[in-house]
Amino acid sequence: MRIIKLSATEGIRVIFRKKIEPSCSYCKYASLLDEEEAFCLKKGVVSSGGQCKKFKYDPLKRIPPSPSMIRTDFSEEDFKI
Numbered sequence: 001m002r003i004i005k006l007s008a009t010e011g012i013r014v015i016f017r018k019k020i021e022p023s024c025s026y027c028k029y030a031s032l033l034d035e036e037e038a039f040c041l042k043k044g045v046v047s048s049g050g051q052c053k054k055f056k057y058d059p060l061k062r063i064p065p066s067p068s069m070i071r072t073d074f075s076e077e078d079f080k081i
Helices: 008-016
Strands: 030-032 037-040 044-047
């Protein structure tokens, strides 16, 4: 029997998606300064949408997209068969 040990970030990658698009806005080494810039421990001040080979995914920094609006203005005609 072979036991495979995953690090914490490897296990998280498998849970969400196998291939995460690199972005400084949710990298382990970056902290957002504002909407356009981030401070990277490896590269200094960079664009928040930028990427580099030092990218490590941090799921706690990822901001999910806002949910779409649910339509509530139905009429009687919408429920007729």
